[in-house]
Amino acid sequence: MKRINFRANVIRVILLLFLILCTVFIVRYASLGEDWAFYETNGHIYTSGKMTEVGTIWDRDGRVLSETKDQKRVYNSDSNIRRATIHTIGDHDGFISTGVVNALRSKLVGYSEINGVYTYSGKGNNAVLTIDSAINVAAMKALGNSSGCVGVCNYKTGEVVCMVSTPTYDIENVKEYEKAKNGQLGSVFMNRFISSTYTPGSTFKIVTSAAAIETLGDEAYTTDFNCNYGTVIENERLNCLGKHKSVTLKRAFSHSCNAFFSNMALTLGKTTMTKYAEKLGFNDTFYIDGIAAARSSYSVKGSRNIDFGWSGIGQHTNLMNPLQYLCMVSAIANGGEYVEPYMVYSITASNGKLLYTASPKKVRMLKTDTAQRLAELMDYAALDNYGKATFGTLDVCGKTGTAEVGNKMENSLFVGFCKDESLPLAFVVVAEGNEQGGKSAMSVANKTLQAAKKQLVK
Ligand SMILES: [Zn+2]
Numbered sequence: 001m002k003r004i005n006f007r008a009n010v011i012r013v014i015l016l017l018f019l020i021l022c023t024v025f026i027v028r029y030a031s032l033g034e035d036w037a038f039y040e041t042n043g044h045i046y047t048s049g050k051m052t053e054v055g056t057i058w059d060r061d062g063r064v065l066s067e068t069k070d071q072k073r074v075y076n077s078d079s080n081i082r083r084a085t086i087h088t089i090g091d092h093d094g095f096i097s098t099g100v101v102n103a104l105r106s107k108l109v110g111y112s113e114i115n116g117v118y119t120y121s122g123k124g125n126n127a128v129l130t131i132d133s134a135i136n137v138a139a140m141k142a143l144g145n146s147s148g149c150v151g152v153c154n155y156k157t158g159e160v161v162c163m164v165s166t167p168t169y170d171i172e173n174v175k176e177y178e179k180a181k182n183g184q185l186g187s188v189f190m191n192r193f194i195s196s197t198y199t200p201g202s203t204f205k206i207v208t209s210a211a212a213i214e215t216l217g218d219e220a221y222t223t224d225f226n227c228n229y230g231t232v233i234e235n236e237r238l239n240c241l242g243k244h245k246s247v248t249l250k251r252a253f254s255h256s257c258n259a260f261f262s263n264m265a266l267t268l269g270k271t272t273m274t275k276y277a278e279k280l281g282f283n284d285t286f287y288i289d290g291i292a293a294a295r296s297s298y299s300v301k302g303s304r305n306i307d308f309g310w311s312g313i314g315q316h317t318n319l320m321n322p323l324q325y326l327c328m329v330s331a332i333a334n335g336g337e338y339v340e341p342y343m344v345y346s347i348t349a350s351n352g353k354l355l356y357t358a359s360p361k362k363v364r365m366l367k368t369d370t371a372q373r374l375a376e377l378m379d380y381a382a383l384d385n386y387g388k389a390t391f392g393t394l395d396v397c398g399k400t401g402t403a404e405v406g407n408k409m410e411n412s413l414f415v416g417f418c419k420d421e422s423l424p425l426a427f428v429v430v431a432e433g434n435e436q437g438g439k440s441a442m443s444v445a446n447k448t449l450q451a452a453k454k455q456l457v458k
Contacts, residue, residue, distance in 0.1 A: 054101050054108045055126035055350060057089050059133040060161070061455070065089050066101070068124065076133070079170050084136035087165040087191040088129065088343060095181070095189040100127060100344060103291045107347050107356055123350035130159040130343050130358075138451030139164040142444040147432040148411075149192040150448055151322050151341075155330035155417060155426040158339030158360040160288070161456065162427075162448060165192040194293045197319040198430055201401030202256045203413050204314025206328070206374060207298075209253060209261075210366065211268050211276035213373050223267070224248045227259035236306040238262050238313075254381040256400065258313045265312025270300045273312065280331075280365060281324040289344050289358075293323040314401060322428045325415055328365065330426040332378065333397075333417035336371035337362045378416055391446050394453060395419040400442060409433030414441035418449065422457050425449065 056067040065085050066075045073092035075082045090099015101108060108125050139150035143166045152162035169180040169188045180188045190196065212220040227244035230237055240258035244251070252260035265273050277298035278284065286293045297319045300308045310316040323341065330338035340360040347356040366374070378397035382388055386398065398416025405411055410433045417426040427449065429441040 053124040054105070055124040057100065057126070058128045059085070059131055060129065060159075060345070061132055061134065063133050065129070065133065075172055079173070080137045080140070081133045082170050082172055083168045084140040084164055085131065085133050086168060086171055087193075088131055088136070088163050091171055091189075096191065098191045098194045098291050100129065100289070104289060104344060104347075125347050125349050125355060127347045128345040130161060130345050131163055132161050132452070132455045134455050135162040135448060135451045136164050139444065139448040140166060140168065142447035143431060147186070147192070148430045148441075148444075149196065149322050150427070150429050150444060151193045151326045152425050152427045152448060152452060153326055153330060153341045154424055155334045155338065156424045158330075158341050158358075159345075160326075160341050160343045161425070161452060163191075163193050163343060165190065192430070193322045193428075194288065194291060196430075197294045197296060197321050198411055198413065199403035199405075200314040200318055200320040200325075201403040201411070201413060202258075202314055203320070203325070203399050203401035203415050204312075204318055205253060205256065205261050206332070206378070206399055206415075207277050207280050207282075208265055208268075208273070208312045209249065209377055210280060210370055210374055211272050212249065212264050213370050214276070214367065215268055215272055221249050223264070225252075225257075225260045225263040227257050231259035231263060231309075233262065233266065233306045233309045234304070238306065238309055250377065250380055251384075253377045253399075254384040256385075261313045262309035263312075266305060266309055270303075270308060273308075274298060274300060277318075280328050282318075282320075284324070286321065286323045286327060287340075288323055289342050294321050296321040296324045315403070322430060325428045326426060327363070329415050329417055329428065331363075331365035332371050332374045333419075333424070333426050334371070336366040336368045337364045339363075375417075379419070382416070386442065390442065392450065394423065394449055396445075396449065398442075398445070405433055412441040414445045416445070423449075423453055425452060 054068060057065045059065055064076060066073060066089050087096055087099060090096045090101040094102050096102065108127060139162050147166050149165045150162055151160065153160045167186050167188050169185055170176050179185050216223065224246045227240050227247055229243050230239040238258060242255055242257065244255060244257045247257050247260050282296045282298035285295050299317055300311050307316050311318055326341055327338045339362050342358045342360050345358055346354060348354050375397060378399055381399055382397050396416055396418055398414055401413035402410045412431045414429045418424065427445055429445045431441045431444055
């Protein structure tokens, strides 16, 4: 009897262990199954370590950007298109983690928890992107040797029509690709539009203006501060490029007066400034097609008044993320609401069955009235300072910014939107400074928008 009891207990323990292991496996399968399926040793997806079970990726104009031919991933025949779109589509080796083929691999390969990576046809799924590779090429050429990024979206629909990151590389050029893999070309695998943060510089004056307009009402427009090539805060000097004398919001914005905006931040206080920075997306994570962007940040807790003043003009420790900024300027252009930017229109199975279409949400960031007032300030800045003629027949509103990055090198930023009904585009351009001085972000924006007009207004 004793022996039978002992055996029964042993069986119970074994059964219990079995159940525990089963539970652990199911839980791990649910959370990690996709990663297991995409191990490079899975011959269903990878051939010689390269992802081949993805179908064809097209741009919005019907150009094939990448496809699988004879078990090999191949790219567009034009070297410029390959360079200008690689960060968006992603590479077969998985170095560009934010590229569509890597970030959306389960949708493209057809992974499901029930069927794994099994598809009836054995072919991967196809995707149509929202980007136009010709606009991407124009933006890439405009950036030239500068590192940086350009992002352009339709602020009424959320479609990203251009997304470029430099430096870039040609994936079909064996020598160049080897150099890229060895790190000789810098951080070429990073999509700066999604994964970078930059000091916003004067583009942050949009945030300080939003805080002033909503907090002070009409007084935001009549409050004046004195600028004598800058201002003095607690015995420390904060410089301005001009001597704007007694200056109010509209002219301070168009001429980017540092004395006005640093003093305005001090008038509004840290709580209000933090509240509006966060309303406009700072300290938050933005997503594009489910891919998380780098977080922007605004933090003035415990900072001295002089540093808080610097924060009001986009310096101090402020960091913007280009995707966050694209949402911000889209909201300003679109009556306070932005439509979540996306780059994948649709995914279809190889038999043509529609598997996915984008359904972006609208997100309210600002009151309609505040958005309109900010749009007016950006309109006036282009009219009063940048020169509307810079953009030819396009009615562009915007704000420039620069940020020193050491050794007298400056990053150049330009953010804004087109007022034209026929071309409702919002844009963010960052041109990083280099030994040659760096490109002007405004000129990059103009060249990109002219290409967009040519491609999209037909
Ligand atoms: Zn000034």
